[in-house]
Amino acid sequence: MGRFTSIAASAALLALASAQTFQRLGTCPTLGCILPPDQADFLPGQYFDLRFEVHAPVNGSEAFNNGVPDEQFSVSITKEGGETKSITEFFKVKEPALEKWNFTWYEDLFAVDAKTPSLVNVASKVFRQLAIYEPGNYAVTLNFYGSEQTVANWVVRPLATKRKAKNVILFIGDGMTTNMITAARLLGHKSINGKYQSLLKLDEFPVIGHQMTHSIDSFITDSANSASALYSGHKSTVNAMGVYADSSKSTFDDPKVETIIELLVRIWDSAWGAVSTAAIADATPIALAGHSRSRYDYGYLVETTLNGLSNYTWTKSGGPDVWFGGGAEQFYPGKDSFNGQDYYAKFAEAGYAIANNKTALAALGNDKRALGIFCKSHFPVWLDRNVLKDNLSGFKNDPFAGKEPALDLPGQKEMTLKAIDILHKRGGDKGFFLMSEAASIDKQMHALDYDRALGDLLELDDTVRATIAHLEEIGELENTLVLVTSDHGHGFDVFGGADTKYLTEATGDRQKRRAVGTYAESGLSQYTVPVEGVSYGTGPNFPVNWDPRYAIASGFSANPDHRENYKLNPKPRKVVEELVDDDYYVNPSDAPGGFVVNGTLPVSESSGVHSLTDVAVFAMGPCQETFGGVYGNIDIFYKMANCLGLARPDAGKGGSCGSH
Amino acid sequence: MGRFTSIAASAALLALASAQTFQRLGTCPTLGCILPPDQADFLPGQYFDLRFEVHAPVNGSEAFNNGVPDEQFSVSITKEGGETKSITEFFKVKEPALEKWNFTWYEDLFAVDAKTPSLVNVASKVFRQLAIYEPGNYAVTLNFYGSEQTVANWVVRPLATKRKAKNVILFIGDGMTTNMITAARLLGHKSINGKYQSLLKLDEFPVIGHQMTHSIDSFITDSANSASALYSGHKSTVNAMGVYADSSKSTFDDPKVETIIELLVRIWDSAWGAVSTAAIADATPIALAGHSRSRYDYGYLVETTLNGLSNYTWTKSGGPDVWFGGGAEQFYPGKDSFNGQDYYAKFAEAGYAIANNKTALAALGNDKRALGIFCKSHFPVWLDRNVLKDNLSGFKNDPFAGKEPALDLPGQKEMTLKAIDILHKRGGDKGFFLMSEAASIDKQMHALDYDRALGDLLELDDTVRATIAHLEEIGELENTLVLVTSDHGHGFDVFGGADTKYLTEATGDRQKRRAVGTYAESGLSQYTVPVEGVSYGTGPNFPVNWDPRYAIASGFSANPDHRENYKLNPKPRKVVEELVDDDYYVNPSDAPGGFVVNGTLPVSESSGVHSLTDVAVFAMGPCQETFGGVYGNIDIFYKMANCLGLARPDAGKGGSCGSH
Missing domain, CATH: 2.60.40 (Immunoglobulin-like)
Known part of the structure; x- marks a missing residue:
C-alpha cells in the first residue's frame, strides 16, 4: 500500500x-x-x-x-x-x-x-x-x-508529464449510489418482461470503477473533504477542503494542498469552470479552488476563488472561466457576501459577463468569462422546475435580493452545454476542465424526498447524454475524458412496491404497512405506464407518471423519526417538526395518511445522513481504461492528473518554490 | 434493445x-x-x-x-x-x-x-x-x-462457437451489495489516515460490471429466478428456476430452458460442480440443473440433478462431479428426501465418494465424483464456526439425522479448494465449471444480523484469495475465468459509529439514539485495533476485534419491527417474536439494552427483504474485458457461454432435436 x-x-x-x-x-x-x-x-x-x-x-x-x-x-x-x-x-x-x-x-x-x-x-x-x-x-x-x-x-507518485486528454469533464452526482441509479432507471425507463427498452446514458459507459469515499479521520465523509480528495489527491477531515485540518482557531491558516484546477492553470494555462444546482459556494463546486477547514466560510471562498489567497503566498487560479450555479446571497451585497461587498460588481470589474436567468444564459457569448448565478441558495429541483411548476412561486430565491421567486431557471443540462461552449472557446488548444454537479440528489436524500432526489439523478443522466452528443458535434468527444461519479452515498434502496391507495385508506400504522408488497408482489414499474390526462412534457428518459397508485417502496438505513406514505410529495419534503427541547418530532403534515417510522439517528438529527458505501465511477474517453477496478477517491485525482500530464518531476513550469 | x-x-x-x-x-x-x-x-x-x-x-x-x-x-x-x-x-x-x-x-x-x-x-x-x-x-x-x-x-444471439476459457469459477455472494463489500473491508482491513494497509481480494480484480437483477414479473427478485437468469440467460418469475412459470397447478410441467451446465456437459463433456454454505438444494446451488416453478421442491430437485428429468425428455447433465454443501435432510431417508429415499445410498450407487465432515472432505481422492453433505439445513456461519464456536453445540444439524450438532465442519474455502482439485482432475482437457456460493450473506442480512453477514462476506473474499493462489499453483490461473458476483441486494448500509457503552447505559429509546455518531463522530474502525486478551486465531483479512465499544451503526431500508444495540449478537439473531394473531412483535430478548425501530414492512413479515439495487460483477481471466459496464443478469450467462464457445448455430454436437 x-x-x-x-x-x-x-x-x-x-x-x-x-x-x-x-x-x-x-x-x-x-x-x-x-x-x-x-x-x-x-x-x-x-x-x-x-x-x-x-x-x-x-x-x-x-x-x-x-x-x-x-x-x-x-x-x-x-x-x-x-x-x-x-x-x-x-x-x-x-x-x-x-x-x-x-x-x-x-x-x-x-x-x-x-x-x-x-x-x-x-x-x-x-x-x-x-x-x-x-x-x-x-x-x-x-x-x-x-x-x-x-x-x-x-x-x-511517479506519474506522466505528457498529456493524453485535452479536456476533462467530471460529473458529480452528489450522494449518488448504485442503488439510486438502479431506482432512477426503474422510474425513467420502460421494461417489458425483464428487458429494458431504453437505458440510462450511464449504462452505456464502457468502464466502471468503485471508489472508496471514507474521510481521513472518519469512515463517513461529508461533501467538502470528499470533493477535496477528488480534486487534490489528499483526503481531509469532515467539513474541510484543500487543507489538512489543524487544531488552531483560525479556519484559514490550515496547511493547504494544491488542487487540480490550480495545477492545470499553472502548468497548462487551461480554462476551467464549475456548474452546480447548489449554491456555487457549496462544498462540491467551491472545493475546486477553495482552501478552508470550514466549508461554511462561503463568502471568503467566493472571494478567494476570484482573487486568490491574500493571507499566504499561493498559486493563483485566476478565477473560473465559467461559474454557473445558485447561491446569490454570496453575490448581492449583504450579510452573506464577503465583507458585505457586491460580488456581481466585483466579477463584472474582473471582466465577467453575468447572467441571472435562463434567458440571459442562452444569450451569453463564448469569448468572455462568464458568471451565472440564477437564484438564492440551491436550485429548486428538477421535479419542481419541470413537473410541479406551481411550487416555484413559493420560493423566495431571486438572484438579486432573494425576496421574489426565481422563475426563469436553467437546469443542469442548459448550464453544462453553455459552459462547454465557453470553455471550448476560451481553452482552445490548451483544453479545459469542467466539474458539473447534480447537487440535489444529496440534498433531497437528506430530506428523505426520494422522488425529488431521483428526478435530479435523471436530470444528471440527461445532462450526460446531451454532453456526449454535444462533444461529438463540436469535434471534442475523442479529446475529452468524461467521468461520472459521486462523493459519498446515502443508505437508500428500494425494497418493494406500495399500493398507495390501500395504504391511505387503511387504518392504523400496522395495517397500513400491509400495503407494501415485496418480491413478486413488488410488481412492475408503473412510472412508465401512460395514464390518460397525465403528461409533463419532459420527454423520454423521465417517468410518464410520477404518482402511480403502485409506487416504489423505498427507505433509508439511517433516518430521523418520520412518516411514510410512499406517494409523491407534492411540496418539497420536511419530515420532522421544528426543534422542541433539543429534539425533533414527526411533522404531522408530512406524508399524510402514512405510517410512522421511528428513526435510528439521534433525535436531534432532522434529516438522513451519509453512508459508507463505495460509489461507482463511470469513465469514457482518453485514459478510460485506467478507471476500472477498486480504488480510493484520491486516486481519481491521480488518474486525472496522469491523463492530463500534470506531474512535474523536474520542477517544470512555475517551479519557483521547493527543491530538487 | x-x-x-x-x-x-x-x-x-x-x-x-x-x-x-x-x-x-x-x-x-x-x-x-x-x-x-x-x-x-x-x-x-x-x-x-x-x-x-x-x-x-x-x-x-x-x-x-x-x-x-x-x-x-x-x-x-x-x-x-x-x-x-x-x-x-x-x-x-x-x-x-x-x-x-x-x-x-x-x-x-x-x-x-x-x-x-x-x-x-x-x-x-x-x-x-x-x-x-x-x-x-x-x-x-x-x-x-x-x-x-x-x-x-x-x-x-450471434455468439461464439470457439472456446476462450477452459474453466469458469463463478462465485456468488448471495444478497451481496457494494455497500456490504465496503462494510466488510472496513471490518477486516486496517487503514491509517485514510489509506488501507491491506485490501480485499475483490479489490484487486481488474474489471467491474454492474448487473441489473430484476425479475421478469417484478422489479424485486428472489434467489431462485436470479440464479436461473445467471445460469440460463432467461429471467423467470419469483421462486422459479430453469422454467418459465405457467398457470397450471403442477410445478413440474412448466416450460423449461437449458442451463449452462447442461449445455457444457452436452457440448464439451466438461466437469461441473457446486459448493454452497446453504443446503445444496437451496435455490442458488440447485438452479444449476433444476427445473421447477417452486424452489421448495427440494427433494425432487436433488433427485433430478442426479438422475435427470423423468417426466419429459430433456438433456441429462449426468449429475455433478462435485457437490458440497448442507441440507442433509434431503439425503438421509425421511420426510424431506424425495419419496423418503436414502440419497446417500443413491449417490454411492452412482459411484460417488461421500464425505460428511471436514476430515473426510480432506481425505477425498480427486478421481471419483464426490458428494459432501456436512450438516442439516444451512451451515452455521463463519462467525459461529470460527469465533463464537460454543454456539455450534446448540445446533441440531448433524448430517445423518440432524439431531446432534455437526462440529467438524469445513468452510467455503476448504470446500472450494477441494472441489477445484476434483474438477481439475475429472475435467482434464475438457475443463470445468464451478459455482461456489457464500449463502449466509443473504440469510444473515434477512435476520438483520449484520456482523454474521459480513463475516461470511469476508469468508467469501478469503475463499477467492485462496482460489486464485491455488489456480496459480496448479497452472490453471490463465485458463480460468473467475467471476464474483451476487444475485440481488438487501438495502443495507453503514451510516455511522455507535458508542455501544453509552447506548447500553442510557435510559429510553430517544436518549439511546444519542450514542450514534455520524460524519466526523463516526470515527475510525475499531475492528482492526488489537485488544489485550482478544484473539480468534482467524488471521489476516478478518477483524481482530468483533465487538468493539465503538461499533459500526448500520441499518436497513426495509425491516420488521426490531431492536438495535449495534453490538455483536452473541447468538444468531432473531429480531421478532413468534407470530401472534398474524403479526410479529419485537423479540424482547433480542439486542438487549437497545432501542426499538419500528419497521417499514408488513407486520406479518419476520425478516428483512431483498432490494432493487444493481449488484457488482468482478471479473478476472480470459474474457474479463467483456464484463465491464452495465448489463442484465441474463447477460452473464451469454458472456460465459460466449467465452466457453457454447453457441451451436448449425445444430452442432448433440443437436438431435429442433430444426430450422
Whole structure:
C-alpha cells in the first residue's frame, strides 16, 4: 500500500483507542502531529504547506508534562535511500516562527454529558508552499519531548508529464449510489418482461470503477473533504477542503494542498469552470479552488476563488472561466457576501459577463468569462422546475435580493452545454476542465424526498447524454475524458412496491404497512405506464407518471423519526417538526395518511445522513481504461492528473518554490 | 434493445394496469400467453419448451367470453425476413394435445380482504425440447378469440462457437451489495489516515460490471429466478428456476430452458460442480440443473440433478462431479428426501465418494465424483464456526439425522479448494465449471444480523484469495475465468459509529439514539485495533476485534419491527417474536439494552427483504474485458457461454432435436 518501510513508524505515546468517536485531532493519534500526515500521497511538483504540532493535554486521560508543550521539537525529511535533511535545508526555506495556542475537546459522550472538556496546549510551526518533485518514498520525522518521535511516510507518485486528454469533464452526482441509479432507471425507463427498452446514458459507459469515499479521520465523509480528495489527491477531515485540518482557531491558516484546477492553470494555462444546482459556494463546486477547514466560510471562498489567497503566498487560479450555479446571497451585497461587498460588481470589474436567468444564459457569448448565478441558495429541483411548476412561486430565491421567486431557471443540462461552449472557446488548444454537479440528489436524500432526489439523478443522466452528443458535434468527444461519479452515498434502496391507495385508506400504522408488497408482489414499474390526462412534457428518459397508485417502496438505513406514505410529495419534503427541547418530532403534515417510522439517528438529527458505501465511477474517453477496478477517491485525482500530464518531476513550469 | 420491429406487437385486450402488484400471470398482461414470452433471448442451439395459454376469466374486472377459453387458437413463427411457418413445421415436431385447467388469483389487496378471488379457465398446449440454431430475430404469434393476437419477439444471439476459457469459477455472494463489500473491508482491513494497509481480494480484480437483477414479473427478485437468469440467460418469475412459470397447478410441467451446465456437459463433456454454505438444494446451488416453478421442491430437485428429468425428455447433465454443501435432510431417508429415499445410498450407487465432515472432505481422492453433505439445513456461519464456536453445540444439524450438532465442519474455502482439485482432475482437457456460493450473506442480512453477514462476506473474499493462489499453483490461473458476483441486494448500509457503552447505559429509546455518531463522530474502525486478551486465531483479512465499544451503526431500508444495540449478537439473531394473531412483535430478548425501530414492512413479515439495487460483477481471466459496464443478469450467462464457445448455430454436437 505504498508504505515507506525503511523507517519504522514508532508510535509516540499510546493512541487513545478508547475514544475514537471523538478525536483530539484527526490524523494525529499521538501528541506529535505532522500535516500532511503519515500515508499521504503527492503529485510530483504539487504545492503544499507543512505543519507540525506538539500537544500537551492539561487534563483528561492523556494529561502530559503538566500541559507544557515541547517548543524545542525538531523536524527532518529523508528520501528513501538518501540522507536525512532538515526541512529548511531540503526545501531551501527559512525556519518559521513558533506559534502557540490551545483548544478543548471531549473524550466521549459521557464527558459531553458531564461537561468535562479536555484542554490541550499546542506549540506549532508551519512551512508554506513547498513541493517535492522527485518521485519516491519520503519519511518526515518529528522529534519531541526528548525521546518521542512521529514519522510520516509519504509517497510522491511517479506519474506522466505528457498529456493524453485535452479536456476533462467530471460529473458529480452528489450522494449518488448504485442503488439510486438502479431506482432512477426503474422510474425513467420502460421494461417489458425483464428487458429494458431504453437505458440510462450511464449504462452505456464502457468502464466502471468503485471508489472508496471514507474521510481521513472518519469512515463517513461529508461533501467538502470528499470533493477535496477528488480534486487534490489528499483526503481531509469532515467539513474541510484543500487543507489538512489543524487544531488552531483560525479556519484559514490550515496547511493547504494544491488542487487540480490550480495545477492545470499553472502548468497548462487551461480554462476551467464549475456548474452546480447548489449554491456555487457549496462544498462540491467551491472545493475546486477553495482552501478552508470550514466549508461554511462561503463568502471568503467566493472571494478567494476570484482573487486568490491574500493571507499566504499561493498559486493563483485566476478565477473560473465559467461559474454557473445558485447561491446569490454570496453575490448581492449583504450579510452573506464577503465583507458585505457586491460580488456581481466585483466579477463584472474582473471582466465577467453575468447572467441571472435562463434567458440571459442562452444569450451569453463564448469569448468572455462568464458568471451565472440564477437564484438564492440551491436550485429548486428538477421535479419542481419541470413537473410541479406551481411550487416555484413559493420560493423566495431571486438572484438579486432573494425576496421574489426565481422563475426563469436553467437546469443542469442548459448550464453544462453553455459552459462547454465557453470553455471550448476560451481553452482552445490548451483544453479545459469542467466539474458539473447534480447537487440535489444529496440534498433531497437528506430530506428523505426520494422522488425529488431521483428526478435530479435523471436530470444528471440527461445532462450526460446531451454532453456526449454535444462533444461529438463540436469535434471534442475523442479529446475529452468524461467521468461520472459521486462523493459519498446515502443508505437508500428500494425494497418493494406500495399500493398507495390501500395504504391511505387503511387504518392504523400496522395495517397500513400491509400495503407494501415485496418480491413478486413488488410488481412492475408503473412510472412508465401512460395514464390518460397525465403528461409533463419532459420527454423520454423521465417517468410518464410520477404518482402511480403502485409506487416504489423505498427507505433509508439511517433516518430521523418520520412518516411514510410512499406517494409523491407534492411540496418539497420536511419530515420532522421544528426543534422542541433539543429534539425533533414527526411533522404531522408530512406524508399524510402514512405510517410512522421511528428513526435510528439521534433525535436531534432532522434529516438522513451519509453512508459508507463505495460509489461507482463511470469513465469514457482518453485514459478510460485506467478507471476500472477498486480504488480510493484520491486516486481519481491521480488518474486525472496522469491523463492530463500534470506531474512535474523536474520542477517544470512555475517551479519557483521547493527543491530538487 | 434487440426488439423485433418488423412485426408490430399488438396488445390483445387491455393490460390490467391497475393491478400490477398482483398479476394474473407474470409475463402475460393479455389473455393470450406465450412462454418464453416477448423479449426473450436464446443461445443458438439452446433447448427450451414452448407453452401457449389462452385465458378466459370467469369473473373480476377481466371477465371475458363467459369464462370459455378459445381452444382453437393457432400459433406460428417467423424469422425476420423469412416466411411464416407453423410451430410443428418450423421445429419438425408433432402437434401436442390440448390441456385445460383453471386457477384463481386476487386483483388487489382490497380483493384479498374481501375474499373475492378471480377465477380463470385456461386452454393450453406445450411443445417440448425445441431449439433454434440460426441467430437472428424471430416473432412467435398466438392468434386467439378470432381477432386477438399476442406476439413474442425473440432474439437468438450471434455468439461464439470457439472456446476462450477452459474453466469458469463463478462465485456468488448471495444478497451481496457494494455497500456490504465496503462494510466488510472496513471490518477486516486496517487503514491509517485514510489509506488501507491491506485490501480485499475483490479489490484487486481488474474489471467491474454492474448487473441489473430484476425479475421478469417484478422489479424485486428472489434467489431462485436470479440464479436461473445467471445460469440460463432467461429471467423467470419469483421462486422459479430453469422454467418459465405457467398457470397450471403442477410445478413440474412448466416450460423449461437449458442451463449452462447442461449445455457444457452436452457440448464439451466438461466437469461441473457446486459448493454452497446453504443446503445444496437451496435455490442458488440447485438452479444449476433444476427445473421447477417452486424452489421448495427440494427433494425432487436433488433427485433430478442426479438422475435427470423423468417426466419429459430433456438433456441429462449426468449429475455433478462435485457437490458440497448442507441440507442433509434431503439425503438421509425421511420426510424431506424425495419419496423418503436414502440419497446417500443413491449417490454411492452412482459411484460417488461421500464425505460428511471436514476430515473426510480432506481425505477425498480427486478421481471419483464426490458428494459432501456436512450438516442439516444451512451451515452455521463463519462467525459461529470460527469465533463464537460454543454456539455450534446448540445446533441440531448433524448430517445423518440432524439431531446432534455437526462440529467438524469445513468452510467455503476448504470446500472450494477441494472441489477445484476434483474438477481439475475429472475435467482434464475438457475443463470445468464451478459455482461456489457464500449463502449466509443473504440469510444473515434477512435476520438483520449484520456482523454474521459480513463475516461470511469476508469468508467469501478469503475463499477467492485462496482460489486464485491455488489456480496459480496448479497452472490453471490463465485458463480460468473467475467471476464474483451476487444475485440481488438487501438495502443495507453503514451510516455511522455507535458508542455501544453509552447506548447500553442510557435510559429510553430517544436518549439511546444519542450514542450514534455520524460524519466526523463516526470515527475510525475499531475492528482492526488489537485488544489485550482478544484473539480468534482467524488471521489476516478478518477483524481482530468483533465487538468493539465503538461499533459500526448500520441499518436497513426495509425491516420488521426490531431492536438495535449495534453490538455483536452473541447468538444468531432473531429480531421478532413468534407470530401472534398474524403479526410479529419485537423479540424482547433480542439486542438487549437497545432501542426499538419500528419497521417499514408488513407486520406479518419476520425478516428483512431483498432490494432493487444493481449488484457488482468482478471479473478476472480470459474474457474479463467483456464484463465491464452495465448489463442484465441474463447477460452473464451469454458472456460465459460466449467465452466457453457454447453457441451451436448449425445444430452442432448433440443437436438431435429442433430444426430450422
